[in-house]
Amino acid sequence: MTLDPAYLDYPHRQHGYDHDIYGWSALKDRKPVAWPGGANVAVWICVSLEFFPLTPTDTPFRAPGHMQTAYPDYRHYTAREYGTRVGFYRLLDAFAKAHIKVSVATNSTIAERYPSIIADIVSAGHEIVAHSTDMNGTIATGLPEADERALISTSLDTLERVSGTRATGWLSIARSQSWNTPRLLHEAGVRYCCDWVNDELPYRFENGLINLPLNHELSDRQIIAVQQQSADSYAQQMCDAFDWLAGEAATQGGRMLPLHITPYIMGLPYRIDAFERLLADLKANGAWFASGDEIIAAWDVQQ
Amino acid sequence: MKSDPGLYDFVPYRSRAPIVWPGGKQVAVWVAPNLEYYEIDPPAHPRRKAWTKVHPDVVGYSHRDHGNRVSHWRMADVMTRHGFPGSVSLSVALCQHHPEVVADGSARGWEFFSHGIYNTRYAYDMDEEQERAIIEDSIRTVREATGQTIRGWLAPALTHTENTLDLIAEYGLDYTCDLYHDDQPQRVKTKTGDLISMPYSLEVNDHYGFFVYNMSPRDYADTLVRQYRRLADEGGTVMCIPLHAYLIGQPHRIGPFEEALREIAADGRGWLTTAGEIADAWAKQQ
Numbered sequence: 001m002t003l004d005p006a007y008l009d010y011p012h013r014q015h016g017y018d019h020d021i022y023g024w025s026a027l028k029d030r031k032p033v034a035w036p037g038g039a040n041v042a043v044w045i046c047v048s049l050e051f052f053p054l055t056p057t058d059t060p061f062r063a064p065g066h067m068q069t070a071y072p073d074y075r076h077y078t079a080r081e082y083g084t085r086v087g088f089y090r091l092l093d094a095f096a097k098a099h100i101k102v103s104v105a106t107n108s109t110i111a112e113r114y115p116s117i118i119a120d121i122v123s124a125g126h127e128i129v130a131h132s133t134d135m136n137g138t139i140a141t142g143l144p145e146a147d148e149r150a151l152i153s154t155s156l157d158t159l160e161r162v163s164g165t166r167a168t169g170w171l172s173i174a175r176s177q178s179w180n181t182p183r184l185l186h187e188a189g190v191r192y193c194c195d196w197v198n199d200e201l202p203y204r205f206e207n208g209l210i211n212l213p214l215n216h217e218l219s220d221r222q223i224i225a226v227q228q229q230s231a232d233s234y235a236q237q238m239c240d241a242f243d244w245l246a247g248e249a250a251t252q253g254g255r256m257l258p259l260h261i262t263p264y265i266m267g268l269p270y271r272i273d274a275f276e277r278l279l280a281d282l283k284a285n286g287a288w289f290a291s292g293d294e295i296i297a298a299w300d301v302q303q
Numbered sequence: 304m305k306s307d308p309g310l311y312d313f314v315p316y317r318s319r320a321p322i323v324w325p326g327g328k329q330v331a332v333w334v335a336p337n338l339e340y341y342e343i344d345p346p347a348h349p350r351r352k353a354w355t356k357v358h359p360d361v362v363g364y365s366h367r368d369h370g371n372r373v374s375h376w377r378m379a380d381v382m383t384r385h386g387f388p389g390s391v392s393l394s395v396a397l398c399q400h401h402p403e404v405v406a407d408g409s410a411r412g413w414e415f416f417s418h419g420i421y422n423t424r425y426a427y428d429m430d431e432e433q434e435r436a437i438i439e440d441s442i443r444t445v446r447e448a449t450g451q452t453i454r455g456w457l458a459p460a461l462t463h464t465e466n467t468l469d470l471i472a473e474y475g476l477d478y479t480c481d482l483y484h485d486d487q488p489q490r491v492k493t494k495t496g497d498l499i500s501m502p503y504s505l506e507v508n509d510h511y512g513f514f515v516y517n518m519s520p521r522d523y524a525d526t527l528v529r530q531y532r533r534l535a536d537e538g539g540t541v542m543c544i545p546l547h548a549y550l551i552g553q554p555h556r557i558g559p560f561e562e563a564l565r566e567i568a569a570d571g572r573g574w575l576t577t578a579g580e581i582a583d584a585w586a587k588q589q
Contacts, residue, residue: 002430007346008437010420013399019343019359026403027373061356141357177361195361198368200554216362217553227517237520241554248377257554 021182022196022205032253033201033302039288040249041242042256042295045102046171046194046214047091047263049117051109052080052135060140063173064221065262080264084110084117087267092124094272098279100289105131105171105194108158118162127291129169129194130155141178148180152188169194169292175216182209192296200245200256202299210300212292219260224271231271235278242282256295257287310468310482310491311500322487322539322588328574329535331581332567334387335457335480335503335545336378337418338404339394341367345423351462353423367549371401374552381557383411385564390578392418392457392480392545395441398448409449414577416480417441419459426462434466438474454579455480455501472496477582486540488585499585501578502541504530509550524559528566535572541581542573 012018035042054077056067065080067073095102104121106128111118121128130152132138137151152170160166168191172181175195182205185193192202192210199213216222218241223234238259245255266275283289290298324331344358354360382389391408393415398405408415419426420437429437437459445453456471457480468479473495480503482491491498505511507530512523527544534540551560567573 003348003428003433004346005433007348007424008433009346010396012342013396015399015402017343017400024401025372026376028376141359172361175362176356177359179359196365196368197362198365198372200369200373215553216366218555227513227519229517229519233519237555240520240556240558244554244558255554 020206022203022211025203027200028252030201030253031302033299035254035288036298037288039286040246040254041287042254042298043242043282043287043289044212044214044256044258044292044295045095045100045261045289046129046258046292047088047102047104047261048131048171049084049088049104049106049110049263050080050131050135051084051107051113052077055136057136060143061138061174061176063135063138065225065264066135083262083264083267084114087263088117090267090272091261091263091275092120094276094279095126096124097276098283098289100279100283101125101127101291101294102289103127103129103169103292105129105169106159107131107134107137108155109134111159111162115162118159122163122165127169127293128159128163128165128167129171129292130159130167130190131171132173133158135173138173138176139178139181140176143178145180145184148178149184149188152184152190156188156190168192168296169212171195171214175214182207185209192292194292201254202296204303210296212296213256214258214260216260218258219262220265221260221262224265225262231266231274235274235281238278239281242285242287246285257282305465308465311484311489314489316486319487320588322585324539324574325584326574329538329572330531330540330542330574331584332387332531332542332544332573332575333390333578333581334382335392335543335578336375336382336389336408336413337392337422337545337547338375338397338408339367339370339418339422339547340397340400342421342423345421348425348427350427351425351460370547370549370552371397371404374548374557375404376407377557378546378548378552379407379411381561381564385561385568387564387568387575388577389413390455391415393445394418394420394422394459395444396420398444402448405448409451414454414579415445415449415451416453416455416457416476416478416578417445418457422460425460426458426464426467429464431466431470434464434470438470442474454478454582457481457503468498469494472498478578480543480578486534486537488541488581490589499582501582502543504543504545507543508545509547509556510545513550513556520556520559523556524563527560527563531567531570531573535570
């Protein structure tokens, strides 16, 4: 057997990356960041508020958590709706009890279908991050550029119309992008996206777009739904992460802990207590709870 | 194609000549950080896709990038703090992309061996000349970057040809990490020279721990300590802890991992060393 000789060519073997989306920089070499009030760790809660149509599409790909059985999959459709109708309100109450502000990454279809939930988010002072149209609004290379541009503008425009404020942040479904996404987001006036998980502080792409890393490994979907660990174990892991980051912050500058929460996962009756205790523990340990735009603002003035 | 590669004799675990590690230690412990570079858009290999999604696989790529930007430094500091040197399975193109990471390992006195050019280039179907090219590239690149001559090989993404072990032996490498048949070093039969199978581990690899067995960070740390204790009880054994910074260096995992290293170091029965040192100590007793 012989492989195509081109398989042993390495045209991008150079200092830095094999792409020009963002530059190479190790976290330890960056200027230390200080958070408001002298907090060591910014805890960023991002809740994904999503509408899963009963008719999933597989182009460009089917979203995680989407319908799984033959049509009509009432099981998964209604279980996700439970998250929006019930679980999300448990989360809102937990945030109110802890006096903290969060980001809610919202499909724009949620705003069209349930404008009152947007009013509840806004009146509680939380940030809305644009999170595509609905869970069929996935992005990947191959999606025509005009379609992707329309998906981004539909999401931003609809959320602005219903909430009264234009979102400055963007989260793709499953954090998936095409080669065009950073450019299209920048052209649409988005200030930051949350898709790239390679860092633990905000950093800037070459085109000016900021990435605010939303660590997928720390999400309730990953730890509870994928890895099948308990809510107590999840809470323990977040406390362990916080303790470690606080230790680093003492010598290296402010750190950030992202908690990515899903209403139909964490908002269940038997899990919410563990989550409420986690919030209280982090608060007692001096966390600065902040929304994504607040973290971006605090970081950006120090660059 | 052969149904049995014929790489080693059957040597059952009982009735072996005892192995004695330096200082009378019971178990040789080596830590194998994978310092890797995954390309964002590599050429397709006919037998295997580099990414399961269409490129760019944002999460797949950036998760691994976390290792070089953030978690390498965290993992390395923890190892250094408890006296564990690294024996690095290196995507040698990292010497070009992020020489800062390679220099950090080098400054800590770590040993480097080859894990191919990139972890997104697979050896399947390479002819002999093509495979010689990646071995020669590995030797040259690591020598230029660190001054070290590589002694070992972990095939890129665990992809091999039938020639791989013969070729690395011919080039003078001392050990392979690609065979998982024993808890002690074993001789590998090659056409061309002496080669040792250095015990590596898929089972206590952090990737298996977290993504095959779905362990919590504390469960994984407990697994390492149990693995260590049993091998120390048996004596003359090797324990390998293969790591990926982008997994073990995540903030929710590094604390429990540090506790495991602290416990293993405090036990005192372990010889905390490198793969090359283990190969030398074993060879002297043969």
